[in-house]
Amino acid sequence: MAPDLQTAKWRHIHADWWQDDQGNEIHRVEVDEDVLYHCHFAGSSLPWNAVALDRNEAMAVFDDQIPEKPRWQ
Numbered sequence: 853m854a855p856d857l858q859t860a861k862w863r864h865i866h867a868d869w870w871q872d873d874q875g876n877e878i879h880r881v882e883v884d885e886d887v888l889y890h891c892h893f894a895g896s897s898l899p900w901n902a903v904a905l906d907r908n909e910a911m912a913v914f915d916d917q918i919p920e921k922p923r924w925q
Contacts, residue, residue, distance in 0.1 A: 878904075889903065891903065
């Protein structure tokens, strides 16, 4: 059985920032009245690699990542 993502893999660093056990990060950003979740892959030189509409979707980005062909391209 797969571990629960929210309890086993991710930790809440502070306010609007989460980090998983691989160093990937999620940052919650409010723009006007919208909330977005910027996803940053550990080791990437980009400020973010994907954008999600909620935290669960953001966590799933990292589970679905395929380094040879990222889903956001």
